[in-house]
Amino acid sequence: MATVRIPPVLRPKTGGQAEVEVGGGNVGEVLRSLTGDYPDTQDQLFGEDGELNRYVNVYLNDEDVRVLQGLDTAVKDGDTVVILPAMAGGAA
Amino acid sequence: MASTDTQRAQTIEEIEPFEAAEEINGGDVVLIDTREPHEYQEAHLDGGKLVPPGLLAEEIASAAPDKAARTILYCRSGNRSAIAAAQLQQLGYENVASMSGGILQWQEQGLPVVSPSGMTPEQRERYSRHTLLPEVGVDGQVKLLNAKVLLLGAGGLGAPTALYLAAAGVGTIGLVDDDVVDASNLQRQVIHNTERIGMAKTASARIFIEGLNPDVKVVEHNGRLDASNILDVISDYDIVVDGADNFPTRYLLNDASVRLRKPVVSASILGFDGQISTFVPFEGPCYRCLYPTPPPAELAPSCSANGVLGVMAGTMGTLQANEVIKLILGKGNPLVGRLLLYEALGTSFTELKVRRDPDCPICGENAEEIPESEMGKFPDYDAFCAGAGGDRQSIA
Numbered sequence: 218m219a220t221v222r223i224p225p226v227l228r229p230k231t232g233g234q235a236e237v238e239v240g241g242g243n244v245g246e247v248l249r250s251l252t253g254d255y256p257d258t259q260d261q262l263f264g265e266d267g268e269l270n271r272y273v274n275v276y277l278n279d280e281d282v283r284v285l286q287g288l289d290t291a292v293k294d295g296d297t298v299v300i301l302p303a304m305a306g307g308a309a
Numbered sequence: 310m311a312s313t314d315t316q317r318a319q320t321i322e323e324i325e326p327f328e329a330a331e332e333i334n335g336g337d338v339v340l341i342d343t344r345e346p347h348e349y350q351e352a353h354l355d356g357g358k359l360v361p362p363g364l365l366a367e368e369i370a371s372a373a374p375d376k377a378a379r380t381i382l383y384c385r386s387g388n389r390s391a392i393a394a395a396q397l398q399q400l401g402y403e404n405v406a407s408m409s410g411g412i413l414q415w416q417e418q419g420l421p422v423v424s425p426s427g428m429t430p431e432q433r434e435r436y437s438r439h440t441l442l443p444e445v446g447v448d449g450q451v452k453l454l455n456a457k458v459l460l461l462g463a464g465g466l467g468a469p470t471a472l473y474l475a476a477a478g479v480g481t482i483g484l485v486d487d488d489v490v491d492a493s494n495l496q497r498q499v500i501h502n503t504e505r506i507g508m509a510k511t512a513s514a515r516i517f518i519e520g521l522n523p524d525v526k527v528v529e530h531n532g533r534l535d536a537s538n539i540l541d542v543i544s545d546y547d548i549v550v551d552g553a554d555n556f557p558t559r560y561l562l563n564d565a566s567v568r569l570r571k572p573v574v575s576a577s578i579l580g581f582d583g584q585i586s587t588f589v590p591f592e593g594p595c596y597r598c599l600y601p602t603p604p605p606a607e608l609a610p611s612c613s614a615n616g617v618l619g620v621m622a623g624t625m626g627t628l629q630a631n632e633v634i635k636l637i638l639g640k641g642n643p644l645v646g647r648l649l650l651y652e653a654l655g656t657s658f659t660e661l662k663v664r665r666d667p668d669c670p671i672c673g674e675n676a677e678e679i680p681e682s683e684m685g686k687f688p689d690y691d692a693f694c695a696g697a698g699g700d701r702q703s704i705a
Contacts, residue, residue: 225581225582226608261608272601274600276662279660284664299659302608303600303604
């Protein structure tokens with residue numbers, strides 16, 4: 218099982234949970250387990266073509282999966298997958 | 310002991326500061342400062358050689374090798390130099406004088422001193438807890454006093470950042486904001502207050518900063534940044550602090566700051582979550598390397614729509630101030646190539662690596678300079694801004 222860290226904007230789709238435990242042998246499988254358990258996250262993570270939306274950054278532990286093997290990057294038990302969209306809150 | 314001192318003082322020549330100044334200007338004078346090193350550090354007479362009273366016997370020979378030369382001694386107020394003058398006479402010095410009134414009277418008469426720090430006595434007092442740190446010291450404090458930092462936004466993040474940068478003595482603080490203080494700001498925007506509701510945030514910030522530290526020059530940019538003015542505005546500053554609340558401004562700032570090679574300390578907050586990173590153009594990634602495109606407007610809620618814990622602004626804003634100070638001092642390891650996440654409910658920090666993107670359209674290997682009208686644009690920009698209601702291009 219891997220731990221997926223859910224960003225604030227997605228927490229309404231995961232029942233308010235900031236972290237969820239899901240299975241999967243690589244990053245793509247982990248994220249699809251997540252969207253299986255919490256279907257409302259599907260549209261926000263993946264486009265209609267099944268690819269990860271480009272405004273969503275995904276990290277395996279502390280490394281961006283874009284510099285690893287993307288969705289094919291292997292995930293071990295106990296790894297953390299961080300989903301990170303940009304935030305712009307600041308001044309208002 | 311006192312009577313001995315008096316007897317010594319009676320046997321030595323004492324001269325007034327203006328007489329000493331004339332002799333010193335005429336040349337051929339050995340000038341000896343008979344105070345302690347920390348006093349000498351603060352200010353001394355030009356050409357004065359430090360010989361502390363306790364080291365007089367050991368050090369005078371190297372400082373004043375010619376016992377026949379005209380030798381003028383001074384201290385703080387004239388007492389220690391009078392005693393030292395008598396001692397020198399006993400050691401065989403033939404032409405010794407003590408300057409009465411010391412450096413205090415010298416300065417009272419408007420005569421010049423060398424202040425190696427370039428700091429006034431008030432500044433030495435105010436920043437003493439900084440200058441005690443080896444990583445800051447007098448040199449570092451002078452760097453802070455000479456630094457120019459622009460804050461994008463005088464709101465949630467800008468308020469605590471401005472507070473600590475002003476306290477630290479950052480010499481010029483520019484503030485960009487076109488908003489006025491609202492009651493709903495005061496839960497987190499700690500430089501504004503109840504009395505100033507309705508006042509322009511830049512004006513309110515100026516009152517706060519000037520009240521805290523008169524060393525700081527405040528420059529108000531009470532308006533909006535856009536592609537037509539951003540290069541002019543940021544070119545006057547050494548470092549930009551990004552606390553903007555909207556994506557178009559963040560991308561615009563990124564593109565302009567990469568072009569002008571200005572470091573940007575960027576943070577954002579929402580709810581109980583915060584992010585911070587430091588973007589130093591071409592040394593590390595830029596904002597677009599991290600976020601090639603923002604989420605669609607409906608997935609990018611603002612603090613006004615979603616809420617934010619007030620202290621989050623303080624936590625992330627003071628982390629930004631810390632980054633700025635390190636960049637100015639050239640000390641430590643700023644968050645270049647690192648994104649720090651803070652989650653306040655769990656009190657947990659997470660650090661992620663951020664790489665330069667070789668294909669980045671702004672700082673990548675093959676990036677070409679874009680026209681100013683294209684600065685700040687990102688894929689789906691028009692749709693984003695339309696989706697955001699069209700009013701999110703300002704810093705509000």
